[in-house]
Amino acid sequence: MEAVVLILLSLVVPAALYLLLSPSKRSKKLPPGPPAVPFLGNLLWLRNSVSHLNHSLLKDLHAKYGPIITLRVGSRLSIFIADRFLAHKALIELGASFSDRPTLPAANHLLTSDQHNISSGRYGPLWRLFRRNLATEILHPAKIRVFSPAREWVLAVLLRDLESRSAESGDGTVVAMESFQFAMFSLLVFMCFGEKLDEKEIRDIEDAHRSYLQHFHELKVFSFVPSISKYVFRRRWTTILQLKRRQRDLFVPLIRARRAQKENRQQNDKRERFVHSYVDSLIDIKLAEEGGRGLTEDEIVTLCSEFFTAGTDTTATALQWTMAELVKHQEVQQKLLQEIEEAVGIRNGEGIKEEDLQKMQYLKAVIMESLRRHPPAQVVIPHTVTGDIEFEGYTIPKEATVNFVVTEMNWDEKVWEAPKEFRPERFMSGGEGEGVDVTGTREIKMMPFGAGRRICPGYGLAMLHLEYFVANLLREFNWETAEGEEVDFSEKHEFTLVMKNPLRARLSPRRPIKTT
Structure with missing residues (x-):
């Protein structure tokens, strides 16, 4: 019923006017694609969105029409590029031309503070300011090292949680994804706000953030004639506003506390140990393009929310896929465990340190192969020229x-x-993946983080987190299939490309887990 109302109200007349008044648009030679129904576009869009088009359908379309195709929804065009050479030409050679983002529907501006963020921000000075701030103030290797104690703390929490779940199950079987998500979220909260919050505070923030994102897809109905759709679907709109308000109520006190701490530190004891957080960097930003003003609290909330979204589910999902492959392929698990033991030896209860990771080439190969086989998304966030x-x-x-x-x-x-x-092994010496540049700068063979100017700025941090947590999880536990079960590698779309049925594995500790 919603689709009928929205189509009748907003698609037919605007699309007809568009076609009548813009003949020059129709005369351009677009990439080929399947036939489109006038005004409505391709019928397949009535059942699928860009993010939910499955791999087999896209593969069939590209096999029929070529490596670059056009799909339509109403008057909106979506171009799909599936060839690595064309992707390199667009994203690297013509990077400046392909680095913009689409103009978002009016309702989505609520989520992005008028696109004042990194992932959906329009290509220009404001986007460059936000991205440069994140890259230099938080994601620079020297800044990443500052958070090493936080990673050790989160690892200890994760290991204890898994051991507790394993013991409670009776047979050692756990569903680890929830533990992975909470661990990654806890780490991102610390990096964002610079404080080690207690479990309840973190779970409240996580619940508010996740509840808000789960309603994101419902914003689609407000993209067509917002003044009418907000009235027709007013209950849904009210729910979204309430969820946004709840998120703000949890974030703003933490933001104000950091602002006060920064001011007190500058005025009083400059020798006080002070972990520079993401919020601290946002408080210092001045928007030269908007009169030199600072960011509003709502804009800081938006950027913090984006920080959590980009770094939590992507890493937790990749971690789950990797552990699932290690459960399935016990020979790979044993080979990796041998490398770990040779690299770090026995350390009286101490875990693997970040500096140890440089000695583990097979670990890097496992992570790369997992990202190649199970990329976080089927398509990158849409670009525009x-x-x-x-x-x-x-x-x-x-x-x-x-x-x-x-x-x-x-x-x-x-x-x-x-x-x-x-x-x-394909990423070891002599394999076809040897020396692959994950950024795609030289050539694109895989692009789990995108490529070019819009490449995920946190790819270095993601690689560190995956290597660090996989190595420690494997050193502390033996991972096996649950009795009578097999690992199910079916996929489904959520915020990322996730396991349709979360990994169930039987864990047995290799040594006692530290309790403090």
């Missing part, structure tokens, strides 16, 4: 979304032998 551009003989219109199909590149049979198989 800064202006109409000629590309490979076609016109890419300015307001078309441009989507890069990560799975097609990660699983390209021309690059990877048996691409659907899990083979970490």
Whole structure:
């Protein structure tokens, strides 16, 4: 019923006017694609969105129409690029032209504070300011090292939680994903606010954040004639506003506390130990393009929320996929365990340190293969071009979304032998993945973090977290399949590309877990 109302109210007439008044748009040579129904676009869009188009459907469309195709929804164009050479040309060689983001529907501006963030911000000075601040103040290697004690604390919490769940189950079986998510979220909370909050505070923040994001997809109905849809779906709109308010009520006191601490530190004891957090860096930002003003509290809340979204589910999901592959492939688990033992030896209860990771090349190969086989998303966040551009003989219109199909590149049979198989050795000496540049700067063979100017700024931190937690989880526990079960590698779309059925594994401690 919602689809009917929205189509009748907002698609037919605007689309007809668009076609009648803009003949020049129709005359441009767009990349090929399946036939589209007038005004409504491709019928497949009535059942799928860009983020939920499955790999097999996209693969079939690309096989039929070529490596670059066009799909339509109403008057909106979506371009899909599935070839690694074309992706490199667009994202690296023509990076400035392909680095913009689509204009968001009016209702989505609530979530992004008018696109005052990094992931959806329009390409320009404001976006560069936010990204540079994150890269230099939090994600620079020297700044990342500052949070080493926080990673040790979170690791201890995670290990105790898994051991407790294992003991309570009776047979050692645990569903680890919830533990992974809470651990990653706890770490991001510390990095964001600079404080080690208690478990209840963290879970309150996590619940508010997750509840708000779970309603994000409901904003779609407000994209068409907002003044009417907000009235028709007023209960839904009220719920979203309440969830946004709850998130703000939890974040703002922490933001104000950091502001007060910064001021007191500057005025009083400059020798006081002070962990520079993400919020601290946001408090210092001045927007030159907007009169030199500072960020509002709502804008800081938006950037903090984005920080949690980008660093929690992506890492937790990748961690689960990696441990699932190690459960499935016991020979890989044993080979990795041997490398760990040779690298660190026996340390009277001490875990693996971050500096130890440099000695573990097979660990890096396992992580790379997991990211290749199970990228966080099927397509990267949609790009747009800064202006109409000629590309490979076609016109890419300015307001078309441009989507890069990560799975097609990660699983390209021309690059990877048996691409659907899990083979970490391919990233060792002599393998087809030896020396692969995960940033895609030299060439693109896989792009789990995107590539070019819009590459995920936290890819270095993500790699560190995956290596650190996988190594320690494997050193502390033996991971096996639950009795009578097999690992199910079916996928589904949530915020990321997740396991349809979360990993159930039987854990047995290799040594006593520290209780403090």
